[in-house]
Amino acid sequence: MFNSKNKTDMQPEKTSAGNGTTLIGAGTTLKGDIHSNSDLRIDGTIVGNIHSTAKVVVGANGAVEGDITGLQADVIGKVAGNIKVKDLLQLRGDCTVNGNIYAGKLQVEPSATFNGQCHMGGAATPVLEASQRNGKAEKEAILQ
Template sequence: MFNQKSKSENQVEQKPSAPSGQATIIAAGTTLKGDINSSGDIRIDGNLEGNIHCSAKVVIGSNGSVTGDIGGAQADIMGRVTGTIRVKELLQLKGGSQVQGNLHAAKLQIEPTANFNGQCHMTGSERPAGTATSNGLADKKTEKLAAQA
């Protein structure tokens, strides 16, 4: 009876987890060294020296800088990236962005003032027979048909 704590005092308060719709943000003025793994969206407005592994969308803001590889479902690049970018869906290089490295994406959109230096590999989409590959050569089937004609 005496000196007994009530049930509410013995219970640990449970804090709700972050909603799944929120993004992880590395703010301007922040420098992070190391890899980031996330199942939610990521936005980099600061500097990251490391790789990003994300199953959602990656956004590199206009003041953001990444030295490392980026992998995600989608990506919008407005800042600087030095490394390989692998995106399952749409990759957008926005105006003023600077990318030094190879791109792998199903869909690619590059605005006129974006700066890209590297190789581009389109993945996840089949090309019609007889169309040129990324190295400018027609596929072997088309070459055989042309030789027979």
């Protein structure tokens, strides 16, 4: 009666690298660029660019004012900036994206709003590779 098959619901989701998900909670505002090697979920507001080697999720109450670069992205909230993902980009629910998209694959729900240009597959590859090189150079400059 009280047993649940979903006992792991409270545990952070693990990525293939074994890292947990980083959460930017509702009511939190961060100003500045974020560099992450693990999944990132944004339910607050980010004013700055996001560079991730994993998945970036912008929750229903989340907002990003800057560019997002990552392996995958799932947008349910608001993004004012370009989105560059190597694999799958999902625009879900009542999300709003104002900026250009560069993605290997794109999935858009009918209720999503997108204003910008879309570059997919081979057309997106050179831009994504340049973004990854620039992100590594920026990270190395910050660490020095």
